[in-house]
Amino acid sequence: MNPLEQLSLADLRARRSAKWARYEPDVIPMWVAEMDVPLAEPILTALQEALTIGDTGYPGSWPMVDEFVAFAARHWGWQVEPSLVVPAASVISAYVEAFVEDVAPGEEVVITAPVYPPFTTYLRQAGRVVREAPLTDDLRLDLDALETALAAATAPADGSTERRKAGLLLCNPHNPGGTVHTREELTAVAGLANRYGVTVVSDEIHAPLVYSGAEFTPYLSVPGGETGIAVQSASKAFSLAAMPAAQMIVGTERAAWLGEFRKGAHGHPTYLGSIASTVAYRDGDAWLASLLVGLEANRDTLRAFVAERLPGVTVSRNAGTYLAWLDFGGTVAAGGRDLGGEPADVLLAEGRVALNQGTHFGGGGAGHARLNFATPPAVLAEGLERIASVVVAK
Incomplete structure (x- = not known):
C-alpha cells in the first residue's frame, strides 16, 4: 500500500512536529522535509x-553499520568495507566534524x-568560510x-606560494530540485578536487529516494x-527525523585519517535512531518501494499541474527527493502585486499554503x-489549487 495514502488531513493536523505545528490550522504546510506517512x-x-x-539507554548492539553495508550493496551495488564506516549523530554533525578535522x-x-540552507549556517557557525x-x-x-570556486578557495594567501586547504560539500541527490548527479559528473568533480587538494564530503541523505530512469x-x-x-542516513527515506542516526563512510585512501578521527570526541546516534535505522535498512525494502511509487506519482501530478494551471511557473524535474524547486519569475499575484524575491511570503499570506x-x-x-510533495495526493491537490488561486502569468 502507498504510505502516502494512509493518513487523512485530520490525522496529519493532529501531529505536533515542526511541519504541522508551525503555522495556523488553516495553512497547508508544504515546506520542511518531513513526509506525511506513518512509520513502516x-x-x-x-x-x-x-x-x-524500557530499552531506552545508550546505543548498544543494534548492527546499524552492517545493515547499512548490506543495504548499499542491494540497492546500488556499492561494496562498502564496514571498517570504513563510523556511526554519527546526524548528517549535519558528520559533515561539520569532517570539515573541522580537515x-x-x-x-x-x-x-x-x-542548496540546503544548513550547508551554510552550520559551517559558518563552525568558523569556516562558505x-x-x-x-x-x-x-x-x-x-x-x-573549478573557479575551488581555485579561488585554495589560492595561496598573501606572501605564500602554497595553496590553502579547502573543502567541497556536495549534495547528491541535490536539495532542492532532486538532481541526481551522474557518474561522469562525479568523476569530473573528483578530478577537480584531487587537482586542488580539496576534501570532498558528499551528503547522500536522499540517496534511497531516486525515481525510475535515474540512478544514484x-x-x-x-x-x-x-x-x-560520504554521509548517509535512513532518516529522509524512512521519515525518521525525530530519531537521528547517520553513517560517515570514508574512501579507501582515508583509512589512516579515519583512525585519527576515531580518537577524537564525536557525536553518536541516539539509541532509538540506531534501532530505527537498523530495521529500516534490514526490513524496509518493500515499504520503500511502495513509497517511491507514490512519490513519483505525486511528482508527475505536480509537473502536470504546473504545466496546465500555472503559466509562468517552472518546476524542477526531480529525478530524486520529494523537494521540488519552483521558479515564479514569470508570474505576479492575481491582483497584479509583484511577488518580489520571496514568492513563498505571498503564497502564505494570500493562499494559506x-x-x-x-x-x-x-x-x-x-x-x-x-515545495515538499511527500504528502497525500488530496493534500497535494489542495495545496496546488491554493497556489493557482494566488499567481498568474505576467
Whole structure:
C-alpha cells in the first residue's frame, strides 16, 4: 500500500512536529522535509518493543553499520568495507566534524547553490568560510564554475606560494530540485578536487529516494572518490527525523585519517535512531518501494499541474527527493502585486499554503520557493489549487 495514502488531513493536523505545528490550522504546510506517512511497520514494531521494556539507554548492539553495508550493496551495488564506516549523530554533525578535522577556521568550504540552507549556517557557525559555486539553470553541476570556486578557495594567501586547504560539500541527490548527479559528473568533480587538494564530503541523505530512469552513484565509488567522505542516513527515506542516526563512510585512501578521527570526541546516534535505522535498512525494502511509487506519482501530478494551471511557473524535474524547486519569475499575484524575491511570503499570506523561502538556499534563490510533495495526493491537490488561486502569468 502507498504510505502516502494512509493518513487523512485530520490525522496529519493532529501531529505536533515542526511541519504541522508551525503555522495556523488553516495553512497547508508544504515546506520542511518531513513526509506525511506513518512509520513502516517493521520500524514501528521494533520501537514499540524497545519502549515497552524500557530499552531506552545508550546505543548498544543494534548492527546499524552492517545493515547499512548490506543495504548499499542491494540497492546500488556499492561494496562498502564496514571498517570504513563510523556511526554519527546526524548528517549535519558528520559533515561539520569532517570539515573541522580537515579545514582550519577561516579556510573555505565550497557549496553548490542553491542548496540546503544548513550547508551554510552550520559551517559558518563552525568558523569556516562558505563560497558558492552556482549550479546551472537546470540545477546541474557547473564544472567550470566549480573549478573557479575551488581555485579561488585554495589560492595561496598573501606572501605564500602554497595553496590553502579547502573543502567541497556536495549534495547528491541535490536539495532542492532532486538532481541526481551522474557518474561522469562525479568523476569530473573528483578530478577537480584531487587537482586542488580539496576534501570532498558528499551528503547522500536522499540517496534511497531516486525515481525510475535515474540512478544514484555513491561519490566514493567513482574514480578519484577514494580520497573523499560520504554521509548517509535512513532518516529522509524512512521519515525518521525525530530519531537521528547517520553513517560517515570514508574512501579507501582515508583509512589512516579515519583512525585519527576515531580518537577524537564525536557525536553518536541516539539509541532509538540506531534501532530505527537498523530495521529500516534490514526490513524496509518493500515499504520503500511502495513509497517511491507514490512519490513519483505525486511528482508527475505536480509537473502536470504546473504545466496546465500555472503559466509562468517552472518546476524542477526531480529525478530524486520529494523537494521540488519552483521558479515564479514569470508570474505576479492575481491582483497584479509583484511577488518580489520571496514568492513563498505571498503564497502564505494570500493562499494559506506554506513553502520554503527561496533566498534561504543561497545564490539563485530569489524568485523561487521549495515545495515538499511527500504528502497525500488530496493534500497535494489542495495545496496546488491554493497556489493557482494566488499567481498568474505576467
